[in-house]
Amino acid sequence: MINTHIEKSLGEINWNTLKQGRTYYPSPIAWEDEVLYFLFVDRFSNGKEFGGFNDIDGNPVQKSALRTTPLFNLQNDAWKADRETWFNAGKTWCGGHIKGIEDKLGYLKRMGITALWLNPIFEQLPQSGSYHGYGTFNFLNIDPRYGSREDLKELVEAAHDKGIRIILDIILNHAGDIFAYKGGDRYYYYQGQVWPVEGYRKDGGGYLDMASSHESEWPTSAVWPIEFQDQKIWTRKGEIRSWDAFPEYIEGDFCELKEIEHGSAIKDPAMAWDLKKRIDSFQGAPGFNYLCDIYKFWIGYADIDGYRIDTVKHMEPGAVRIFANVIHEYAQSLGKENFYLIGEVTGGRSNAFNIINYTGLDAALGINDIPDKLENLAKGKRSPGNPETLDQEGYFDLFRNSLQDDKNTHQWYAKHVVTMFDDHDQVGVDHKYRFCGDSMESYQLLRPALGLNLTSIGIPCLYYGTEQGFNGADQRKDDKNFSDVFLRECMFGGNFGSLQSTGKHFFNETHEIFAFIQRVCAIRGKKENIALRRGRQFLRQVSHTGVDFFYPQPINNELKWVVAWSRIFSEQEFVCGINTDPNKDISVWITIDSAIHEGNTALTCLYSTDAGQIGRQMPIHAKNGLAVHIKVPRAGFFILK
Structure with a gap:
């Protein structure tokens, strides 16, 4: 019998009954082994799609009386909607729900996703247009437009059955406009x-x-x-x-x-920097204690595996620290030894590192300029970094063992930083666009960006629709209101499908980007390829001639070249690389670790966007210590082992 009772007060919760007779799904041993996928429930699926994808058991999904939305076709369906009507449809609720997510677990599993991060799903004000979920009205209920509490529990059970964990986006800082x-x-x-x-x-x-x-x-x-x-x-x-x-x-x-x-804490602006004193002085208020109980409840009720905490900058670090302790202890009492707390920590990298260290959060999301540097490196607009300088201008500089960050091991970055490029907010950008939204060339460079995200250090997170080449972009010149709507197209189509379409869905398992992610995730996830998930990371010198080796740098703000890096773990090296030139193949020599490969004769190509290279042996030569030679396809990506 389904329990439809919703508690009006925290005093109604029976904590013993909540977990009685239940076995909870264990945490992963290492979250850096996971691949996250962030989706908006309202924009993902309404369960009416057919064609192009299989069900959870691998069977093709056919048209039926309940499945009436066909697969999107680029030639026939793109750019057909009236733009203003289409845009207005995206400003409010579109109709995706929790059952739709459960319907697509097979699609997600086959892509290689191991953890789903859902936007906040708790009940919004009845009259609210807050489809994004960031204005909570009832902390103990699911918004009925998403579904029910039982729907959430059933989604988690079904996801766990397929080896997929569920992370909920939660807000401690504020409620809705109540x-x-x-x-x-x-x-x-x-x-x-x-x-x-x-x-x-x-x-x-x-x-x-x-x-x-x-x-x-x-x-x-x-x-x-x-x-x-x-x-x-x-x-x-x-x-x-x-x-x-x-x-x-x-x-x-x-x-x-x-x-x-x-609660109360030091309010002197001159002491804002001193996190330790602010934490020591913090005294919790009743509302904060209620929040701790609320989010304990959802773990016990639905077997949740982690939380992404919104707007951590706007909370006292003392509150964050207590919340982390309370939640970790409660989760451990249920057998979830590694329940993950990911904080949205803005305010610069140094601040984010300190918040993580002082509060006990497990990871920070997209610290400061990580998304920008990742995206623009793949697009050939940024330096990859330069280990020969102390500057931290490039993507790989961000993860070096820098004394500036007081981090002396790659393990800190691997475990405590979630990396992504496309996202739902793009904080600080007035006219927002997805990776593919700024030019036709960007779609060609999507595979290098994804390859960089999935095989460089940190916990990778993909944003829904990226695997189908979504290209939402705010093309307006002056008005910046509702600009984030362009980042939030509907996977199921409806009145607000991507590529300015309506009525067609995007769950295409034969899409070339879906297939790319699927293949790279499969390689990354193999037990013996642990270095791709947990290894130390080194930007590698390259050479066009085999004589002069260098760390590639932009010329006139443009870098159309090969960027290569190594992941090393317990005497095993993987070499990965991208070609940021969408128009030409580039042949380069890439430096590798001399000590590891002493006596070895070749590396094996595990993957390349040039399928003819897969499985080939790449001879090791005595150049710049040791190096391998490879032809990297235009807008290409490769993995050598």
């Missing part, structure tokens, strides 16, 4: 002033007094669970305007989203 300030006006942060409020928003219009609780308004008005109806839960200090001013960015509302009072 109350209004006096007169319904916008109030802004000013020197910590607490502003007068009108009341909780009432479904259908009007306000509810915040000085008392409103159990009779269940389930459509105020905020839930009922403990959150105490007005002391909210800072009530107005919207942030100075996003780097301390303590404004800690205490203020995140735009219209209402800030939760986590």
Whole structure:
């Protein structure tokens, strides 16, 4: 029998019954072995697709009375929708749901995905257009537009059965726009002033007094669970305007989203840098303790494997530290010894490293300029780095054992940094676009970018639709409102399909990019290829002539050349490389480790975008110590072992 009861209060949770008789799915031994995939539930699948993909058992999915959405065809379907109508459709709910994700587990498994990261799925205000999920109204329920709590539990069970873990995106910093300030006006942060409020928003219009609780308004008005109806839960200090001013960015509302009072700590701007003193001085408030219980509940209820924590910059580090301890301990009590907490930590790499070290979070997502440097290296617009200098201008510089970062081992980066390029926000960019959205040439360079992401150091994460060449882009000149909509096309088509299409889905398992990811993930995931997942990383010198070796650098802000790197683990070396020139093949010599390969005669090509090279032996020559010679196809990628 399905339990449809939703607790109105945290006091209704029976913690013993929650886990009674259950065996929980264990954590992975090492998260750097995983391949993450981030999706928007509303934009992924509605379960009506047919053709182009197989079900979870590998059987072709055929047209039926319930499956009426055919596969997208580039020649017939692209750019057919009226752009303004299409764009407006993307500004609100489109109809994807949790059952649709479960329907596509076979597609994801065959691609090589081992962990799904879902956008926040908790209930939004009934009248809200927050399809993205970042404005929570009921922390103990799933938004009915996504499905039910039972749907989530069934998705997790089905995913675990296929060896796929589930990570939920959660928000500790704020809730939705659940109350209004006096007169319904916008109030802004000013020197910590607490502003007068009108009341909780009432479904259908009007306000509810915040000085008392409103159990009779269940389930459509105020905020839930009922403990959150105490007005002391909210800072009530107005919207942030100075996003780097301390303590404004800690205490203020995140735009219209209402800030939760986590507790007291040092507020002196001169002490903002001192994380240790801020942590030592932190005293938790009731609202923060409620949040800890809420997210313990979801682990116990649905067997969740990890959380991605939104807007960590806007939380006191003392709160983050306590939350990490509480969640890790609870997960360990269920047998999840390596429950993963990934923080969205903005504010620069140094700040991110310190937050991870001081708070006990497990990883940081896309630290600072990682996405930018990864994307633009693959596009030939950035330096890959230069180990001969102390500068950290290139992608590979970011992961060096730099004393600047106080990190003295590659293991820190491998375990604690999630790497990706396409994403749902692109913070700091006014007119947003996916990797393939800025030019026709970018699609050609998508495989080098993916190869770089999947085989360089860190935990790789793919953004939904990248495997189908999604190219959403804001082409407007002046207006930047709703620019992030262009990053969030529907995989299932609907009224907001990618490539300005409607009514056609994109689950194409024969797509060349899907096939590329599938092949690289298969190689990466083999037990004996552990170096591709956990190995030390070295940018390699290359040479066109075999005489002069160098670390390739841009000329006139352009790098159309081969970038190669090694992953080394326990006396085993893999050599990977990309060609950032989309128009010509390039033959180069690549330096390899002399000590490891002393006495060896060749490396084997495990993969190349030139299929004729796969399986070939690449002779080792005495050049620059030792080197191999390889012809890298235009916009190509290779792996040698």
